[in-house]
């Protein structure tokens with residue numbers, strides 16, 4: 001089960017592992033990987049690894065990242 005790596009725990013956030021992608025959310029969706037990076041999640045994982053847990057960041061930092069990377 002690798003599925004859970006793409007979903008943050010309740011109240012937590014993860015960041016897309018692709019360099020220069022600042023997408024942060026409680027889930028990195030299949031649609032995000034496909035539409036933004038043209039890959040499915042398995043390919044993204046193979047190339048860049050699993051999403052990074054950014055729950056240690058404070059809410060303000062996360063909001064800033066979300067705004068910057070709000071392409072989807």
Ligand SMILES: [Zn+2]
Nearest residue numbers: 016018021023
């Ligand atoms: Zn991304």
